[in-house]
Amino acid sequence: MLTIESTQPLKIDNCSQEEIINYFQNSWQIEDILFKSLIENETFYLNPDPLRNALIFYLGHSAVFYINKFVNVGLLDKDKRINSEYEIMFEIGVDPETPEELEEATSKRKWPHVEEVWQYRDKAYQVILDVIKNMPLNLPIHQNHPLWSLMMSIEHQRIHIETSSMLFRQLPTDKLKRPQYWQYAPSNSNFPDNEMILVSGGMITLGKAEDFPTYGWDSEYGTLQIEVKQFLASKYMITNGEFLEFVKDGGYENQEYWDKESWDWKQQYQVKQPKFWIPEDESYQYRTIFEEIDLPLDFPVEVNHYEAMAYCHWKGKGMRLMTEAEWNLAAYGAGTNGNSPEQYNIGNYNLNFKFGSPSPVGELATAESPSGLYDLRGNVWEWIKDEFKPLPGFKTHHLYRRLRRRCHRRLRRCGGRSSGQRRPSARRRRHP
Structure with a gap:
């Protein structure tokens, strides 16, 4: 193909x-x-x-x-x-x-x-x-x-x-028209049971080494060591199928799942479902970059930070987003921070246009992390709990200084599927 x-x-x-x-x-x-x-x-x-x-x-x-x-x-x-x-x-x-x-x-x-x-x-x-x-x-x-x-x-x-x-x-x-050879990942319309996996605790180091052999944005550099306690996390990213249950249960209408800021946003823009879901009769279509297709239930759901937090509150039982430290521990294991060159085996993940879309969670057996969680690298960006803050030792690079803005941001992790890197430069600022 x-x-x-x-x-x-x-x-x-x-x-x-x-x-x-x-x-x-x-x-x-x-x-x-x-x-x-x-x-x-x-x-x-x-x-x-x-x-x-x-x-x-x-x-x-x-x-x-x-x-x-x-x-x-x-x-x-x-x-x-x-x-x-x-x-x-x-x-x-x-x-x-x-x-x-x-x-x-x-x-x-x-x-x-x-x-x-x-x-x-x-x-x-x-x-x-x-x-x-x-x-x-x-x-x-x-x-x-x-x-x-x-x-x-x-x-x-x-x-x-x-x-x-x-x-x-x-x-x-x-x-617009889909370019030739722009291939979507196939979906089988079934989404897997999403069991909780125990991730062992340990010490991790955030920050990219100054001499790491790939390019880095200034926000990647600096060093912070953190002791992470063991925690439970879902084996797979939350799928469209799982999030559909939240939607059908009235999650977008129940204010108790939303804080004031997120509820005000939802009310202002009259949000009733994820941005790229298109209501059709009793179901939804899914907007890819170029077309509308049947909602792929096994694709990871694409939502903003407000919606992700509301889903966690709906699930209850102390459910929350991972912190940046927990995410790194789950992705790479204790004592590492993703800075080893052997971590960059691009072919194992939905990176570098392996597909021109998200792919079913857990579909790639090679995308399993040492912790047993899947798709922490590639596929789609993931929200984490932390706000964006510079690491100790951070210095603004002179070539990017003019483009900095004072703004409130949340952190997202995991490289996008169009990029070749899952790198600490996932410490990028994005809108909620």
């Missing part, structure tokens, strides 16, 4: 120029494939999520990010900029609290023609490729190395492949 393939992450202490070029080209190609799934130019001017920019912003954003970072570190002279207007317009995204705030921030912005942004991308691609070919490759590529800007730009682009796909998922289905 032909599929879209994603190149494995670079080892920045031992990579060749050819490997860097391949990794860059693969990232660029996948983003191209995704955006070319939009059928009409007019679609690029829609913002399917009321808290995000129009889609045309994301068409230009990744390319501009490369160019601006190259200028920042001297890999590209300022007079070699491609389009200074674009390199301001498409540089920094938005993170509003309300749609009204977004409207106020962008109401005077006039987007260029789609064809012109594609032309900019083509020019940027060639500039980036020329920089890679002409830059001396002195290994390792560390945080103060000029090519760190390239590694940052590639990983940033891969993040946006995933986040853009979630925006596409909110478009009407007649606005």
Whole structure:
């Protein structure tokens, strides 16, 4: 079966120029494939999520990010900029609290023609490729190395492949077409019994080693040792089938399962089921990125933090989300923090576009962690209990300083299926 393939992450202490070029080209190609799934130019001017920019912003954003970072570190002279207007317009995204705030921030912005942004991308691609070919490759590529800007730009682009796909998922289905070879995981419509597994306690270390041989975001670094007590956790991620029981039991109508903030959110947006469930008669359809299909009961449910917490309260008996420390213990075992290179056996998990969708929980026998829990790496992101806080020793990287914002975030763990890494960089900030 032909599929879209994603190149494995670079080892920045031992990579060749050819490997860097391949990794860059693969990232660029996948983003191209995704955006070319939009059928009409007019679609690029829609913002399917009321808290995000129009889609045309994301068409230009990744390319501009490369160019601006190259200028920042001297890999590209300022007079070699491609389009200074674009390199301001498409540089920094938005993170509003309300749609009204977004409207106020962008109401005077006039987007260029789609064809012109594609032309900019083509020019940027060639500039980036020329920089890679002409830059001396002195290994390792560390945080103060000029090519760190390239590694940052590639990983940033891969993040946006995933986040853009979630925006596409909110478009009407007649606005896009599934690309050739974009394969969904098969579902057998039955979901497994989800027994509780005892996870033995132990000492774990949070934080990515400074000399770890893959790229890391600044929020990954620092060190914190934590003693974790034993705990019980579900063998599998919560499935659509399990969450359907919560919905049918009136979970979205019972205020006792929701705190004030989450109930206010639910009431404001009139939420009655997970975002990508579409009511149909007495059942639900499921929105993939490109189409509507029958609800795959064995796929992990995709909800926000509010909904995840409400489900835990509905289950009762002290049910809650795992902490970051517990998650790391379950994923890797005591005495580790996921920093061993042998942890990155990508083929064992729903990573790197093994599928272009979530996959049934526990379907991949190789996705079992040492604790006996499944899918802690790959498949979908998982919510955990902790709020986002920097680790001791954290330092903001100078190339990312302008993009930091003061904001309240929850932590999610586990690498997305479009990325090759399940890494401590899962310590990324996301909306609840």
